[in-house]
Amino acid sequence: MAGRNGRTVRDLRRGNRTAVLQRLYFDGPLSRFELGPATGLSSGSVSNVVAELISDGLVEEAGSVDSDGGRPRILLRVAPGSGHMIGVDVGETRVRIGLFDLTLTELARAEHPLEQQRYEVDGIVGHVRDGIAEVLSGAGIGPERLLGVGIGVPGIVERVPQLGSVVHGQTIGWDAVPLERLLREGSELPESVPYFIDNGARTLGQAEMWFGxxxxxxxxxxxxxxxxxxxxxxxxxxxxxxxxxxxxxxxxxxxxxxxxxxxxxxxxxxxxxxxxxxxxxxxxxxxxxxxxxxxxxxxxxxxxxxxxxxxxxxxxxxxxxxxxxxxxxxxxxxxxxxxxxxxxxxxxxxxxxxxxxxxxxxxxxxxxxxxxxxxxxxxxxxLGPDAVTVGAAILPLADFFAHGGRRPDPVPARRTAPAQRVPR
Missing domain, CATH: 3.30.420.40 (ATPase, nucleotide binding domain)
Incomplete structure (x- = not known):
């Protein structure tokens, strides 16, 4: 049922989950008592949302702190192992691939130097596919556990129905390259794992605005x-x-x-x-x-x-x-x-x-x-030379937060996640 502003109860619950997850992510560990003023939610809403997130394995206890004359307050944090993302930087001299947990701790990385014909499309696609396989194998993570793969590329990225993300990279000789479709063809990743492809400067900006x-x-x-x-x-x-x-x-x-x-x-x-x-x-x-x-x-x-x-x-x-x-x-x-x-x-x-x-x-x-x-x-x-890779990994993470910590159903030609600023 939708309210006067068009928002349904489901929308409100998703928004509440997003608010709690983001506050714990950027400012945690926090107690339930602290989450109320930090998110603007009532104590009852905070309790309900936290119970859901703990049940889903997204939030866990992280010790306790003394309160003023009462029982110690339990601290909560985002559970690092509850999700994983891959970030890819298609750079000028190498393709860098990193696997991260939900707190953006790097678990594995691979680097593929680019030689002559460095922006040859088939070669780039091969480097990205091979690098994804390498980091998953190195960390012992199954591909079904991924929230998504973010990729920073040179050029303008356009979303096209039936093709997904298409790259217009005039300076590197890419004319409407259907990169998302090419990566999907022959990929070992399940269809449920989305790709988020965007301009490398934007993924750099994403990382510096969130963490830098x-x-x-x-x-x-x-x-x-x-x-x-x-x-x-x-x-x-x-x-x-x-x-x-x-x-x-x-x-x-x-x-x-x-x-x-x-x-x-x-x-x-x-x-x-x-x-x-x-x-x-x-x-x-x-x-x-x-x-x-x-x-x-x-x-x-x-x-x-x-x-x-x-x-x-x-x-x-x-x-x-x-x-x-x-x-x-x-x-x-x-x-x-x-x-x-x-x-x-x-x-x-x-x-x-x-x-x-x-x-x-x-x-x-x-x-x-x-x-x-x-x-x-x-x-x-x-954030150093890895900033584009980290920013690319944030793209699926931002999408995950926007959905309240729930994996959305896969859809064709998926849109890239918004590069959200740090919530304040």
Whole structure:
């Protein structure tokens, strides 16, 4: 029976379960007494919901604390082993796969380096399938125990009836690739295990907003700085988070050709691939056969020698120019969205690190409008190189919470779970 607002009793119960699970997840262990004001539910509703969640194996006791003159209060927490998720990062240099319990403790991982033709579709599909099998076998977890598989990919992800998630990755040569369908074909996972495929910058943003430097922010932009660049916007107006193709803003008319084919994109100047290309063009060198991560490390060592020796002026000049382009690109985000925080992550962003950050801040402030620039903090992300994998694993977890801790019936062409902000 539906009320005047269209919500049924089932909807209310699901919402109550979600509220209790999320509070225990982010703030637990908590007692039943503490859950009341934390969730806004009555003591009777809290007792009923907790009893259901304990019966379902989702919540367990976690000791007790003394109360004021009464009996000790039993503490409750989310049971770690009551669910498992897989997170996959389809990155520029490797496919990284992690298996996590319900509290996002990593139980197993696999890494598959990408060689030549690194974004060949069949190869990526094979790496993801093999990695899923490896982590399940390594942890001794049956596939039927999975809440889902989250996958972060480069490009725009679209949900198409009968096909599921389709990836448009212009910079990597993917034109409407039906990735979800390809992963389903020949997969050993049951049909009941959903795939949640989304842009890698959005999964990075998901992780930083839940557990990293974005926690507690009302609005933020999380930047992924790898071979290319991307960003995820989270704000009150875009509550579920949205990937934005920040790397393809035009920063120089008739400038360098970007790997997307256009001229003058930010990614043609700010991504690690273009940064290194400009360094090589100016005379920089890296060991033969070095991948991007190794080459960038060599460049940084030359620009900032650990022994206090003379810095490589070519490497310094390219890095300063890159900092200006990144700062100018961030100024666009500041002017458009006026975020509280901008967080820089991704393997290249983390390698460039604190030495690069002061120049980026300086240029962002110089190019942005003064008022929003004074209010934004530009920081590094806190979750390290695994943030995209963790964020991908959060996608099925967020969906599980949205359903009140109940596994929904599988449906064709499943929608990706919303990238919820941390509840406050």
């Amino acid at each position: 430097a974005g926690r507690g922010a009302g609005n933020a932009v999380v930047v992924l700085f790898g071979s290319g660049v991307g960003a995820c916007l989270v704000s009150p107006d875009v509550d579920h988070g949205r990937a934005v193709e920040w790397g393809h803003l035009t920063v120089r008319v008739r400038g360098r050709r970007c790997r997307c084919g256009a001229l003058g994109c930010l990614e043609a100047y700010a991504g690690a691939e273009s940064l290194l290309a400009r360094w090589f063009e100016a005379g920089g060198t890296a060991p033969e056969g070095a991948d991007e991560e190794t080459a960038l490390a060599v460049m940084l060592a030359g620009a900032y020698p650990a022994d206090g020796g003379e810095a490589d002026p070519v490497a310094l000049a390219v890095l300063e120019e890159t900092a200006e382009y990144v700062g100018a690109g961030l100024s666009d985000l500041i002017n458009l969205f006026q975020p509280e925080r901008i967080l820089i992550g991704g393997w290249a962003g983390l390698q460039l690190g604190t030495r690069f950050l002061p120049a980026v801040r300086r240029y962002a402030a110089a190019y942005a409008l003064r008022h929003p620039a004074q209010k934004v903090a530009v920081e590094l992300g806190r």
